[in-house]
Amino acid sequence: MADVKLTHVKKIYSNKVEVLKDINLDIKQGEFIVFVGPSGCGKSTLLRMISGLEEITSGTLEIDGQVVNDVPPALRGIAMVFQSYALYPHMSVYDNMAFSLQIAKLSKEDIDQQVRKAADLLQLTPYLDRLPKALSGGQRQRVAIGRAIVRRPKVFLFDEPLSNLDAALRVATRMEIANLKESMPDSTMIYVTHDQVEAMTLADRIVLLSGGDVEQVGPPLDLYEHPANVFVAKFIGSPSMNVVPCKIEKAGEQTSVSICPSIVVDTPIVTDVKEESKAAFFGIRPENLVVVETAEEGFLTGEVTFVESLGEATLLYVKVPGCDEAMIAKQAGTLNIKRGDTVHLSALPEKMHLFDSNELSYLR
Numbered sequence: 324m325a326d327v328k329l330t331h332v333k334k335i336y337s338n339k340v341e342v343l344k345d346i347n348l349d350i351k352q353g354e355f356i357v358f359v360g361p362s363g364c365g366k367s368t369l370l371r372m373i374s375g376l377e378e379i380t381s382g383t384l385e386i387d388g389q390v391v392n393d394v395p396p397a398l399r400g401i402a403m404v405f406q407s408y409a410l411y412p413h414m415s416v417y418d419n420m421a422f423s424l425q426i427a428k429l430s431k432e433d434i435d436q437q438v439r440k441a442a443d444l445l446q447l448t449p450y451l452d453r454l455p456k457a458l459s460g461g462q463r464q465r466v467a468i469g470r471a472i473v474r475r476p477k478v479f480l481f482d483e484p485l486s487n488l489d490a491a492l493r494v495a496t497r498m499e500i501a502n503l504k505e506s507m508p509d510s511t512m513i514y515v516t517h518d519q520v521e522a523m524t525l526a527d528r529i530v531l532l533s534g535g536d537v538e539q540v541g542p543p544l545d546l547y548e549h550p551a552n553v554f555v556a557k558f559i560g561s562p563s564m565n566v567v568p569c570k571i572e573k574a575g576e577q578t579s580v581s582i583c584p585s586i587v588v589d590t591p592i593v594t595d596v597k598e599e600s601k602a603a604f605f606g607i608r609p610e611n612l613v614v615v616e617t618a619e620e621g622f623l624t625g626e627v628t629f630v631e632s633l634g635e636a637t638l639l640y641v642k643v644p645g646c647d648e649a650m651i652a653k654q655a656g657t658l659n660i661k662r663g664d665t666v667h668l669s670a671l672p673e674k675m676h677l678f679d680s681n682e683l684s685y686l687r
Contacts, residue, residue: 325352325386325387325388325400325477325478325511326349326350326351326352326385326386326387326388326511327348327350327373327384327385327386327478327511327513328348328349328350328383328384328385329346329347329348329349329369329373329382329383329384329385330347330382330383330384330385331345331346331347331381331382331383332345332346332347332369332372332379332381332382332383332384333345333346333379333380333381333382334365334368334369334372334377334379334380334535335380341535342365342368342535343365343368343369343372343535344534344535344536345382345536346369346382346537347537348530348537348540350511350513351511352509352511353508353509353510353511354511354512354527354528355504355512355514355525355526355527356511356512356513356514356526356527356528356529356530357513357514357515357516357521357522357525357526357528357529357530358370358513358514358515358516358530358532359515359516359517359518359519359521359522359529359530359531359532360517360531360532360533360538360558361517361533361558362517364532364533364534364535365532365534365535366515366517366532367482367483367515369515369532370480370482370513370515371482372384373386373401373478373480373513374396374399374401374403374480375391375394375395375396375399375401376396379392386399386400386401386477386478387400387477399477399478400476400477400478401476401477401478401479401480402470402471402472402474402476402478402479402480403471403479403480403481403482404464404467404468404471404479404480404481404482404484405467405482405484406482406483406484406486406487407487408455408463408464408466408467408487409467410455410463410466410467410470411455412454412455412456413454414454414455415451415452415453415454416442416447416450416451416452416453416454416455416458416466416469417438417442417451417452419455419466419470420438420441420442420466420469420470420473421434421435421438421473422470423470423473423474424437424438424473424474437473437475438451438469438473439451441469441472441473442469444469444472444503444506445465445466445468445469445472445499445503446465446499447462447465447466447469450462450466459492460487460488460489460492461488461492461495461496461499464484464485464487464488464496465496465499467484468484468500468503472503472507477511478511478512478513479510479511479512479513480512480513480514480515481500481512481513481514481515482515483515483516483517484496484500484514485497485516485518485521486516486517486518497521497524497525500514500525501524501525504525514526519558519559519560519561520561522543523543523547523559524543526542526543527542528540528541528542529541529542529543529546531546531555531558531559533554533558538551538552538554538555538558539551539552539555546559547559547560550564550606550676552678553566553604553606553678556606556676556678560608560609562609562638562651562653564606564607564608564609564676565606565607565608565609565612565648565650565651566604566605566606566678567582567583567604567605567606567646567647567648567650568582568583568602568603568604568605568680569581569582569583569602569603569604569605569677570601570602570603571601571603571677580603580605580675580677582605582645582646583643583644583645583646586622586623586643586645601680602680603677603678603679603680604677604678604679604680605675605676605677606675606676606677606678607650607670607674607675607676608674609638609651609652609653610653611670611671611674612650612651612652612653612668612669612670613652613654613668613669613670614639614652614654614658614660614666614667614668615667615668615669616667617667618667620667620669621667621668621669622668622669622670623641623643623650623667623668623669624643624665624666624667624668625641625642625643625644625646625649625650625665625666625668626641626642626663626664626665627639627640627641627642627660627661627662627663627664627665627666628640628641628642628649628662629649629662630658630660630661630662632657634657635655635656636653636654636655636656637653637654637655637656637657637658637660638651638652638653638654639651639652639653639654639658639660639666641666641668650668652666652668
């Protein structure tokens, strides 16, 4: 197994479109890294550059300490699992998994041992004699993963492997990939998805991309609790974080935050702002807003414009005077609140966030 290191990696197509701008990543052996971001951010292109299916315009890519910019894909020691399964329809599950080993001219005994070991790991043993058309989507994806495992690669690459599955199969297969990760702790795995739930549940570290740039790298909860900027704050979490303009006011030792723009939060939620007055953005996650009985208990009061009852939770869309967009509050269970009601919202100071208005970067 191997480390993967990208240093000042760029991708510019012939039409001058810069897809990846300056990527620097150091992926350690045994890590499960997830590339996540909106469509068109460059995550799949980055994965294909690591695999060798896309050329690197500039910068260096190292696998296991060796620069592999010009090394053919077959010699990089990687195995890739595609979104479309890419199974041979006329071959059995066993033959699909054994094919690359047969090409490598391994003995029948070694091939059989490796295929059956992978099949046992992925719970595919009862299906080894079946053709792909006789399998469900989740089973086909497991076969594709098994085909990668038997090659014993240095690095596993997954390109949105669950996007073709329905919701139930996606959850089940995600659990199987998590189990695979636990059973192969020394394997380096790089996984691309647009689904933040997959990213949050599978990753040791998330690499969040936007417009060809890396916005933040870190463990899932770091991105959730300490987003580097407004983009990260709004991308991670569902529903996304409420973010509204605010002004930070300092008067001696006292700090207050005015939002929407006349609501003042008199709490020391930021201590490193030197200016007497600073434009910023205030953020609070929907699940950290709590409905309280009186205006004195809360810091926001507004009219409910929409209610979404999800069973296990209720989403309240609250129009706060002075705010352009409704604030979303996520409450556990069902509530006896309807459109047109006035509600008061509170939150703990430690759950509040501030972002610089110029760079949209994290202040607290």
